Amino acid sequence: MNWKKEKLGNVIKITSGGTPSRSKNEYYNNGNIPWIKTGDLKVRDLFNASEFITEQGLKNSSAKLFPKNTVLVAMYGATIGANSILRIPACTNQACAALLPSKNIYPLFLYYYTCSIKSRLIAMGMGGGQPNISATILKDISILLPPLPEQKRIADILDKADSLRKKRQKAIEQCDEFLKSTFLHMFGDPVTNPKGWPISEIADFASKVSSGSTPKGGQSVYQRSGIYFIRSQNVRMNYLDYSNIYCISNEIHNKMKRTWVKNDDVLLNITGASIGRVACFKGEDDIANVNQHVCIIRIDKNKVNPIFLSYTISQDSYQRKIIGSNSGGTREAFNFQKIKAFEILMPPLLLQQKFASNVEKTKAIKQNMQKQLKELDDNFNSLMQRAFKGEL
Numbered sequence: 001m002n003w004k005k006e007k008l009g010n011v012i013k014i015t016s017g018g019t020p021s022r023s024k025n026e027y028y029n030n031g032n033i034p035w036i037k038t039g040d041l042k043v044r045d046l047f048n049a050s051e052f053i054t055e056q057g058l059k060n061s062s063a064k065l066f067p068k069n070t071v072l073v074a075m076y077g078a079t080i081g082a083n084s085i086l087r088i089p090a091c092t093n094q095a096c097a098a099l100l101p102s103k104n105i106y107p108l109f110l111y112y113y114t115c116s117i118k119s120r121l122i123a124m125g126m127g128g129g130q131p132n133i134s135a136t137i138l139k140d141i142s143i144l145l146p147p148l149p150e151q152k153r154i155a156d157i158l159d160k161a162d163s164l165r166k167k168r169q170k171a172i173e174q175c176d177e178f179l180k181s182t183f184l185h186m187f188g189d190p191v192t193n194p195k196g197w198p199i200s201e202i203a204d205f206a207s208k209v210s211s212g213s214t215p216k217g218g219q220s221v222y223q224r225s226g227i228y229f230i231r232s233q234n235v236r237m238n239y240l241d242y243s244n245i246y247c248i249s250n251e252i253h254n255k256m257k258r259t260w261v262k263n264d265d266v267l268l269n270i271t272g273a274s275i276g277r278v279a280c281f282k283g284e285d286d287i288a289n290v291n292q293h294v295c296i297i298r299i300d301k302n303k304v305n306p307i308f309l310s311y312t313i314s315q316d317s318y319q320r321k322i323i324g325s326n327s328g329g330t331r332e333a334f335n336f337q338k339i340k341a342f343e344i345l346m347p348p349l350l351l352q353q354k355f356a357s358n359v360e361k362t363k364a365i366k367q368n369m370q371k372q373l374k375e376l377d378d379n380f381n382s383l384m385q386r387a388f389k390g391e392l
Contacts, residue, residue, distance in 0.1 A: 003145060005144055007140060011105060012104070012110070013100040016135050018063040018094050021061065027056055028053055032052055033054065034052060036049050037095065038076065038095045041083055065091055066089065066091065068089055069086065069107040070086040070098050074095060074097075075135075076125075079095075081122050083115060099138070104145070106148060108159065112154075116384040116388050161380045169373060175362050175363075179358070180316075182358055184315075186355055188345075190317065201340060202299075202344060204303075205344075211259075211292050211294060211295045212230075221252060223248065227249070227289065229246050229288070235268075235274070238279055240281065260289060261286070264281065264299075265297065266278060266310050267280075267297075268295045270294065271334075276323050297309070297339070305355070307352075307355070307359050311359070
């Protein structure tokens with residue numbers, strides 16, 4: 001096998017960008033030079049930026065204009081290891097490492113290589129309080145480098161596997177879009193009410209509007225098995241994420257009867273960055289608790305379907321309405337009186353139930369696709385590891 005083991009820094013130039021002074025409006029106003037930040041590294045191929053700088057900003061800062069086919073890798077914070085290929089000339093901030101194009105490395109091969117070492121980069125960056133790596137660390141990483149035709153062959157194999165993953169992910173996203181459009185088709189916008197449905201406040205059909213609490217001892221009493229303890233991070237939009245849920249003991253659970261959750265309770269995040277996220281709990285009565293950042297809305301199901309209520313609150317226009325009117329100081333928050341006063345469309349219950357049935361059927365399809373996506377992800381990751389060991 002004609003592969004050479006090299007340090008990345010010996011075969012490509014690795015550097016980083018810079019940020020023009022934010023106090024100088026002339027460095028940003030009417031700028032036409034793309035300026036990439038780590039938050040932009042969400043797609044493989046970057047054709048645009050979320051912000052632009054001027055020629056003056058470029059000349060008077062440590063920012064550099066990188067050529068297309070530069071591979072960018074995030075070095076700081078929550079996005080560490082995120083990567084993209086520049087498909088346009090662009091600048092970056094200092095949090096992006098720039099792996100400049102080289103005649104020795106095919107850009108797509110290098111991109112997938114940086115994908116394959118993402119977990120290593122995250123581990124390397126976990127030493128301090130703020131996760132970060134550096135260009136120096138990247139330069140010192142070894143890579144098995146095959147001849148250029150072999151690099152292209154490997155990149156093509158990985159690209160086809162990656163394409164399958166992306167198509168499946170897109171199909172999953174379309175399930176959510178389908179349910180949004182179905183809701184609007186059946187009921188209209190829940191704020192403007194173009195179909196003229198009767199309107200009620202949540203207080204008119206809810207028997208309970210109350211938040212949970214954190215047990216004495218806080219995180220020290222959390223465990224990985226036992227009674228589910230639902231926190232705001234577990235409440236996603238229209239579903240509950242149990243992948244990283246904490247639990248509490250039966251003893252603690254029995255002391256927290258006021259916060260027990262029942263089947264079909266609607267759970268609403270009422271504080272912080274995730275305020276407004278809402279989901280319907282599906283499970284046995286009294287086998288889970290919520291913390292103080294999650295509100296339990298328990299409703300009369302002879303008047304309102306809980307899935308319909310969850311999807312009403314989740315609609316974009318409704319989110320804008322309620323989040324724009326929340327109360328609180330520096331931290332956003334809903335109080336219970338505000339929630340009780342939420343206005344909800346009241347179409348016929350049978351129509352609400354028909355929508356809920358569509359939701360359950362679509363979620364079953366989505367879950368099957370998510371299982372397929374997991375298999376595609378596992379296959380792709382296995383291919384990457386084999387590829388860069390010379391086993392493909």
